[in-house]
Amino acid sequence: MSEDVSGLTLLGSSVRGPVDHVESFPAPAHCTKVRFTTDEVASMCPVTGQPDLSSVEIVYVPRERCVESKSLKLYLWSFRDRKVFAEALAVEIATEIKRAVAPESVRVVVTQHARGGIVLETTSEL
Numbered sequence: 803m804s805e806d807v808s809g810l811t812l813l814g815s816s817v818r819g820p821v822d823h824v825e826s827f828p829a830p831a832h833c834t835k836v837r838f839t840t841d842e843v844a845s846m847c848p849v850t851g852q853p854d855l856s857s858v859e860i861v862y863v864p865r866e867r868c869v870e871s872k873s874l875k876l877y878l879w880s881f882r883d884r885k886v887f888a889e890a891l892a893v894e895i896a897t898e899i900k901r902a903v904a905p906e907s908v909r910v911v912v913t914q915h916a917r918g919g920i921v922l923e924t925t926s927e928l
C-alpha cells in the first residue's frame with residue numbers, strides 16, 4: 803500500500819530558507835511516541851539582540867498524524883533571526899506541533915546554553 807504524501811510540499815524539494823510551519827503525514831499503526839532532539843536551534847535575545855544557542859527536545863504521542871522531519875528542521879531554522887525568550891520559544895514550538903498533528907500530548911524542552919555562566923531549561927506541555 804502506498805503512503806499518503808499528498809500534503810508534503812517540502813520533502814523532496816530544494817527549499818533554500820526557513821519556513822513558518824511543520825508538515826505531517828499519516829501516523830503508522832502502533833506508533834506510540836515520537837522524539838526529536840537537536841543541539842542547533844539559534845535565536846536572539848529580545849533585549850540585547852545577542853545570539854542564543856539552544857538544545858531542543860520534542861516528544862509527542864501521535865494520534866492520526868506525525869511530524870515530517872525536514873519541515874521541522876526548516877521550521878526551527880526560522881528562529882535564527884528572531885528575538886524570543888527561551889520560555890516563549892518552548893511554547894511556540896509546542897503550539898506548532900499541536901496545530902500540525904493534534905497529538906494526544908506534546909512536550910518541548912528548550913535548554914539554552916550558557917551565556918554569562920547560566921544555563922536555562924524551560925518546558926512546555928500541551
